[in-house]
Amino acid sequence: MHLRSILVSLLLISTLAMAFTTKPAGQAADRKPNIILILIDDMGIADVGCYRETGASAKAGPQLPPTPNIDRLASEGIKFTNYYSAAPICSPSRVGLTTGTVPGKWRITSFLADRKHNRTCQQADFLDASAPTVARSLKAQGYATAHFGKWHMGGGRDVDNAPGIRQYGFDEYASTWESPDPDPLLTSTDWIWAKSDSIKRWKRTAYFVGKTLDFLKRNPGNPCYINLWPDDVHTPWVADETTLNEAPKGTEKPREFKAVLADLDIQIGRLLDGLKALGIDNNTMIVFTSDNGALPTFQGVRSGILRGSKLSLYEGGIRMPFLVRYPAKTPKGKVDDESVMSALDLFPSFVSLSGAKPDLTRTDGENRADVLLGRASQRTKTLFWEYGRNTESFRYPAGRDKSPNLAIRQENWKLLIHDDGTNPELYDLRKDPSETTNLAEQQPERVAGMRSAVLAWRSGLPKL
Incomplete structure (x- = not known):
C-alpha cells in the first residue's frame, strides 16, 4: 500500500474514532x-x-x-x-x-x-x-x-x-x-x-x-x-x-x-x-x-x-x-x-x-x-393587567391596598387607572418600587399616552 493511501486510511480511522467518541458528549450537551x-x-x-x-x-x-x-x-x-x-x-x-x-x-x-x-x-x-x-x-x-x-x-x-x-x-x-x-x-x-x-x-x-x-x-x-x-x-x-x-x-x-x-x-x-x-x-x-x-x-x-x-x-x-x-x-x-x-x-x-x-x-x-x-x-412588549370588572364581585382588598382596576407597565413606568379613565396613579418603579409617590400630575403627557394604551387594550378584551 502506498504511503499516501496509508495516511488517508489512518486519517479516516481517526476521524471516525473522534466522531464516535465525541457524539455522545455532544448529545448530552444538546x-x-x-x-x-x-x-x-x-x-x-x-x-x-x-x-x-x-x-x-x-x-x-x-x-x-x-x-x-x-x-x-x-x-x-x-x-x-x-x-x-x-x-x-x-x-x-x-x-x-x-x-x-x-x-x-x-x-x-x-x-x-x-x-x-x-x-x-x-x-x-x-x-x-x-x-x-x-x-x-x-x-x-x-x-x-x-x-x-x-x-x-x-x-x-x-x-x-x-x-x-x-x-x-x-x-x-x-x-x-x-x-x-x-x-x-x-x-x-x-x-x-x-x-x-x-x-x-x-x-x-x-x-x-x-x-x-x-x-x-x-x-x-x-x-x-x-x-x-x-x-x-x-x-x-x-x-x-x-x-x-x-x-x-x-x-x-x-x-x-x-x-x-x-x-x-x-x-x-x-x-x-x-x-x-x-x-x-x-x-x-x-x-x-x-x-x-x-x-x-x-x-x-x-x-x-x-x-x-x-x-x-x-x-x-x-x-x-x-x-x-x-x-x-x-x-x-x-x-x-x-x-x-x-x-x-x-x-x-x-x-x-x-x-x-x-x-x-x-x-x-x-x-x-x-x-x-x-x-x-x-423587554420590548408592554405589560397590561386588569382586576375588577364590577363593584359587586371585586370589593377586596380594602383600604390602601385596593388598586384601580387596570395597570400598564412601560419600561420603568407603571400607571394604574380605572377603566373609565379616572384616578390615574403613575409610579417610577426604579426609584419607587413601593409605589408611594404618585407622579401623575407632574407627568401629564406620559399619563395620557399610557392611559390611551391601557384603555384601548381593555376595550379589546371579550365580554362574557
Missing part, C-alpha cells in the same frame, strides 16, 4: 432539559428568605421562618427581581401561565367557583380546551407531561362539564378539589379537605413532590415537563392533626402559616435531593414562582417593601419571587435586576428551550429563553 414549573399558591415575595433584604424585616409583624432550600434555588441559579404574574388572583394567573396569553382573552378574570359566582364576575366557567397550552406544545416536541397539584382553571363545585386535564396536553395528573379530575386520595368529600382524606391536608405538598420524582423516574428516556403546583401556602392553613382538630376549617394565624411555609421549604429540598439521586439534576430546569401575592400579609410583612396584596394591582399583588435553577446552563448566584419578565413569557420560552421555534403570533409574551439562561435583556 439534550432537551426537563422543566419543572413550581407554582406556589398565594406566596408573597418576602415569604422567600432571599428576597427579605427588600425590607420585610423592618415592618412590625411576625418573624417569618427561614427558607434555606428555596434559597438554594437562588444560590445555585438566578434570582429575578422584576417578574410579574398575569393577574393578582389564582385562576387568571394560571390561565396566563398555561396559554401564554392574557387571561381575559379566555374570559377568565377572577377565581373560578360555582356558576353563579362566575356569571357575577362576568367570566367563563373553565378554560377553553382549544386554547394553546405549554404542555401540548412540549408534548409535540417529545416531552412527557404531567400536572401535580392545584388546577383551578375549571371544574369543581357545580361546574361538571369542564374538560379533563388530559385535554390540555398532560399525560398524567393528580389534582385537588378545584379541578375536573380531583384525586380521590385528596378529596374523600365534596370539599377542599376532610379528616377522612387518605392524604391529609398537611401532607399534600410531599405527595405532589413524590409524584413528580416518580414520574421522572418512570420516564428516563424522555424529557419531562411537569407542573408542580401545590396549594400551599394558601389559606386557611392546616399545619398538622392538632390544627385540624382545633380548627377543622383551618386558620389564618401566623403560627400555622410558619409551619406550612417551613414544611414547603423541606419539600423543595426533598425535590432537589431526589433529582440528584435520579442522576438528572444537571439537566433539569426548575422555575419557582407564585400565582399572585399574599393574603393576609401580616401588616405587609409578607409583601416586603411592595405595596399591596393578592387582589391588588399594586406590586405586592403581581410582582412575584422568581427563581431559575438549571445547573447545566445557568450561572450560580446571579441576580437579574434588569430583565422585566411576565408569566406570559414562559410558554414561548419553554418551547424555545425544547429546541423548537415558538409561534409568537399566538402569545402575548416574549421568548425570554436567553434571560432564563442568565443573559439579561430589556
Whole structure:
C-alpha cells in the first residue's frame, strides 16, 4: 500500500474514532432539559428568605421562618427581581401561565367557583380546551407531561362539564378539589379537605413532590415537563392533626402559616435531593414562582417593601419571587435586576428551550429563553393587567391596598387607572418600587399616552 493511501486510511480511522467518541458528549450537551414549573399558591415575595433584604424585616409583624432550600434555588441559579404574574388572583394567573396569553382573552378574570359566582364576575366557567397550552406544545416536541397539584382553571363545585386535564396536553395528573379530575386520595368529600382524606391536608405538598420524582423516574428516556403546583401556602392553613382538630376549617394565624411555609421549604429540598439521586439534576430546569401575592400579609410583612396584596394591582399583588435553577446552563448566584419578565413569557420560552421555534403570533409574551439562561435583556412588549370588572364581585382588598382596576407597565413606568379613565396613579418603579409617590400630575403627557394604551387594550378584551 502506498504511503499516501496509508495516511488517508489512518486519517479516516481517526476521524471516525473522534466522531464516535465525541457524539455522545455532544448529545448530552444538546439534550432537551426537563422543566419543572413550581407554582406556589398565594406566596408573597418576602415569604422567600432571599428576597427579605427588600425590607420585610423592618415592618412590625411576625418573624417569618427561614427558607434555606428555596434559597438554594437562588444560590445555585438566578434570582429575578422584576417578574410579574398575569393577574393578582389564582385562576387568571394560571390561565396566563398555561396559554401564554392574557387571561381575559379566555374570559377568565377572577377565581373560578360555582356558576353563579362566575356569571357575577362576568367570566367563563373553565378554560377553553382549544386554547394553546405549554404542555401540548412540549408534548409535540417529545416531552412527557404531567400536572401535580392545584388546577383551578375549571371544574369543581357545580361546574361538571369542564374538560379533563388530559385535554390540555398532560399525560398524567393528580389534582385537588378545584379541578375536573380531583384525586380521590385528596378529596374523600365534596370539599377542599376532610379528616377522612387518605392524604391529609398537611401532607399534600410531599405527595405532589413524590409524584413528580416518580414520574421522572418512570420516564428516563424522555424529557419531562411537569407542573408542580401545590396549594400551599394558601389559606386557611392546616399545619398538622392538632390544627385540624382545633380548627377543622383551618386558620389564618401566623403560627400555622410558619409551619406550612417551613414544611414547603423541606419539600423543595426533598425535590432537589431526589433529582440528584435520579442522576438528572444537571439537566433539569426548575422555575419557582407564585400565582399572585399574599393574603393576609401580616401588616405587609409578607409583601416586603411592595405595596399591596393578592387582589391588588399594586406590586405586592403581581410582582412575584422568581427563581431559575438549571445547573447545566445557568450561572450560580446571579441576580437579574434588569430583565422585566411576565408569566406570559414562559410558554414561548419553554418551547424555545425544547429546541423548537415558538409561534409568537399566538402569545402575548416574549421568548425570554436567553434571560432564563442568565443573559439579561430589556423587554420590548408592554405589560397590561386588569382586576375588577364590577363593584359587586371585586370589593377586596380594602383600604390602601385596593388598586384601580387596570395597570400598564412601560419600561420603568407603571400607571394604574380605572377603566373609565379616572384616578390615574403613575409610579417610577426604579426609584419607587413601593409605589408611594404618585407622579401623575407632574407627568401629564406620559399619563395620557399610557392611559390611551391601557384603555384601548381593555376595550379589546371579550365580554362574557
